Amino acid sequence: MVRGATGSGMQVDLAIVGGGFIGQALALAAASVGLRSALIERRPRTALADAGDDGRVSSLALGSQRMLAVLGVWPTLAAEAEPIRDIRVADGRSPLFLHFDHREIGDEPFGYMVENRFLRQALLAAVERGGAIRLLAGRRLRAIQREEFAARVELDDGTAVEAPLLVAADGRGSALRAQAGINALSWRYRQTAIVVTLAHERTHDGVAKEQFFPTGPFALLPMRRSRSSLVWSLRHDLARALLAADEATFLAAVERQADGQLGLLSLAGPRYNYPLALEQAERVVDRRLVLVGDAAQAMHPIAGQGLNLGLRDVACLAEVLARQARLGLDLGEALALASYQRWRRPDALAMLLMTDGLTRLFSNNLPPLRVARRLGLGLVNRLPAVKRVFERHAAAAAGDLPRLIRGLPVPP
C-alpha cells in the first residue's frame, strides 16, 4: 500500500532501523499483510548470513515458535530446535522444587532452544524470499528527519528512504531512541551472566533446570545432540574468576553446581559474559517513530524472555499496522501508535518486574527468606491452578495476545 510521492528516494511503508532478529521478524510480519519495508542494518549481509557456530543460543517460547511458523521461518528451523518438555525450578539444592510438565498445559512443549546461527539463516532466507523487503545492509544512518506526514532517513551511501513510520529495532542503547530524546530507566545488578554451550554424557530428557543459589541463578537449557546451554549468573568477581579459569577448572565448577546429573561435561563453544542490567524506555512511541525489542526494553538473560518479548512487540505492531492499512488510515498516526503503546506496556512491565523480583528474591542468603522460598516453591507445586498460571506465562500464552503469537495469520 505504498503511496504518496511527496519526496525523492525510496518510498516504503516501514523504515526499520536494525536488521537483527526483531527487525527481520517485523519486516516479515509486515510483508505478510502486504506492507513493504526497508530494513537498514549497519553490519554487512555476510554477518547476517553467518553460518559459523558462535555458541549463542536463544529460547523461543511456544508463542514465538507459532509466530515463526506463520511467517514461514519455522520449517527450515524445526530440525535444529530442541523442545523444552519440562521445567524444574529449585532453590539451590533443596529437595523441594517446582516442576512444570508440558502435559499439564496440553501436549505441546513450553518452547524450543535453538542456536542463533540457525535462526539467523532461517530468518534471512525468509526475508530474501519475497519481494516486499528491501535489505539495506552494511549501511549507516547519516540523517533522520521526522515530520508531520513522513519520516525520512538518509544513509551513508546517499540512499534516502521515506516512510510514514520509522521503527527503532536497533537494540539496547538504541541510537534512535536517544535521538528522539526518549529517556530510558536502567538498573544494574552486581552480577554477570556467563553463557556457554556444554556437551554432556547423559541425556537431558528435554528438561530445563533452573536452580537459585545465593550467588545467583544457574540454568541448564536442553539443546540438540546432547548439549545444554548454561546461563549462570554470579557476582562480578566470581564470574571474572570463572571466565579466566582454564577449561578443566571451569568445568569442575559447573559439575559441582549441576551435581553431576548430566555426567561428564565438555565445552562446546566459547564462554560469553553479560553484565546483568535492565533497561526500559519511558515511552515507546514518538512522532512517526516506534520502538520495538531491546530498544524498548532490554532485560538480562535470567528468564530468557528478551527475544520473546521483542517478538510480541512485533506481533502487536503488525496487527495495529494491518488494521490501519485495511481501513486506509495513516500507518504512523499518533492514535495508532498510542494504541500500540497501550497494548505493549503492561506485558513489558510485568516481565521486567518478574525478572527483577526473581533476581532480588533469590540472590539472597538470609535464612528466613530461604525457608520461605523453599516452602513457596513447594506450595506452588501443590496448587495446580497457580502453577498453570505460571506455566502459561512462561510459555507466553497468557493475556491479550496478538494473533501471530496465537499462531494465526494477521488478516490483511
Next chain:
Amino acid sequence: MTAEPAGDSALKAETERFRRLAATWWDPAGPMRPLHLINPARLDYLVGQLRRRLWPKAEGRLDGLRLLDLGCGAGLVSEPLARLGATVVAVDAVAEALELARARALRQGLAIDYRHGTAETLAATGERFDGVLALEVLEHVAAPRPFLATLSMLTRPGGLLLLSTLNRTLAGYVLGIFAAERLLRLVPRGTHDWQRFVRPAELRNWLAENGADLVDVTGLSLDPLGSSARLGGSTAVNYLATAVKRTS
C-alpha cells in the same frame, strides 16, 4: 460535519461553530477527539458495506468507486477512502476546514477533489455517485427530509447512501449531549441539539419516500474508558446506516 445547503436547509450558526474549530480538526487530542476515536470503527463499517454491496475488484480496496463525502470537514474519512483507491469528491460548507484538508492532501500525494459547497449546489451539477456518505451530518441540518431527498438524487441507481448520526432517545440525550458535552467535555458545548436527532424508523420512512431502501442499521459505541469505539450493540446513541438507491 456541516453539509449546510446554502439558502434552503442552511444553519448559519452550525457553520460558524465549525469554522472556529477548523484549525484543530486533525488534532487527536483537540475538540474533534471523539471523531478520531470513532474513525476506525466507522471506516470499518463503511469499507465493509461498500465492498460487500458494490463489489470493487481489487481485494481489500475501493478502486473504481466514485464516492461523495458530504460534510467532509477536514477530510477524516475522505483521506482513508482515497488511500484505498476510491475517487473521492468531498464537500463542506466550512471553507477553513477545506483549506486544511487541501493542504494535507497535497502533502500526502492524495488526489481528493475538495469543493466548497452544499448537497444542493452539488446536486445542481447533475453529478451522480456510486456511494454518497453523510457522516455525523444529519443531526446538524435544519430539515433532514429534503436533505435526504438531495442525497438520494446524488446517488446512482443501485448505489449506496451511507449515514451516521445520533438517535433521538433518552440514551442519545444522556450520553450524546449531557455526558459528552457537559460531563466529560468530550465535545464542545452546544455541538448537538437533541431535537434534531433522527430515529432509525424515521430514517427508513424518509429514505423510502425518496426511492432508497434502508438495508442496515448498526450501533456504534464508545468504550467506557473513551479510548476507542466499536461496532455492534445498541443503536440507542450513535448508529450507522446503509440504504440502497432503487433502480426503478
